[in-house]
Amino acid sequence: MAKPNRPSNVPTQTFSLYEINDLDRDSPPFLPFSVLNVNSKQNKGKGFLGWLKNLRSTLSGAHVHGIGDLVPFSNKLYDGSLTLRLGITAGLTMVIRNYPGKGSAQDKTHPFFFPDRYETMYTFYLGDLGHISVQGPFITFEDTLLTVTGGAGLFREARGVCRLHNLSPFKLFYTFQLKGIPEIPRHLTAKVVEPSVDVKPIQEAANCEPGYVLPHYSD
Template structure:
């Protein structure tokens, strides 16, 4: 007799006004060929319309667990030489293994903290909306995210609610998480 993977326990619906916070680090370890810069404007400087597809690794806020990856694209909408940076339209998702996926989008300014919109999700993030704060630690290699999630079906699992390691340009994942050792990864983490 086959067992069902669908739970028969009813979900407890959190109020759409309840905000649950989730913290993660996104780290580009320069081993995925990412980001790739596609100069569609054919200009010697980064310019309007250039595309930047990317994928990076995602770690828990305490840097002890590899959770998954991000995957998406940024479209350059403004070169800001006076700020030594760029403004992008960002569209991407956080793929977190058995926990599910969170999609985000919005204007991303590479020289300052930015808020993006949470546009949905699946798994434990089904129906989610809200905003996410993106803190640039080392452009484009290290970022810290604070998700303000609304309309989740239940409370976030305890293993995602760890105390964040203070954001800093020198943060590094634990050796076990980086090596994806048993016990240092999310269930069926996305690679």
């Protein structure tokens, strides 16, 4: 069988984004659908109080997440320089493994709430530029590599990968390496702010003031 002709000299373009959860979008909700949670003596029949107890155990690292628990989410997106609001993420993750005893109370080097591995599928909405969809593993205490599965607009023919770096439960840093797309606009390739748990967008971008947002950005 003949191999498909694929150009070997297609350039790779790189750019970075920040995802920030300001806790003003009701994101993320935790949906405890796993057998572990549904049948848990700790939570069974306790409604909101059971959910609250499970959340408290999660924050301490003594959590009871199980395979099948779902976490839908939608957060704000900024460029790597944190001077431009780009849009939002929107997606769904499912727990496929938990790591009891690796929470913040036990491991002071990782400021995470959910010491788990998830299978994740989500989309980056980037205003008039279009959108990019990714899928793959999300491990809260180490970097992971997501596969770009498609896109629209500028990213219609995009293929490549996205490296996910979890800074905290509310801040993530992404580096895309893409082929098959037109030249990336300069405002996506501005000098990147060094990733850290303390980063935050400039006030004008956070306020979505004119000139500090992409046209027709999703909110």
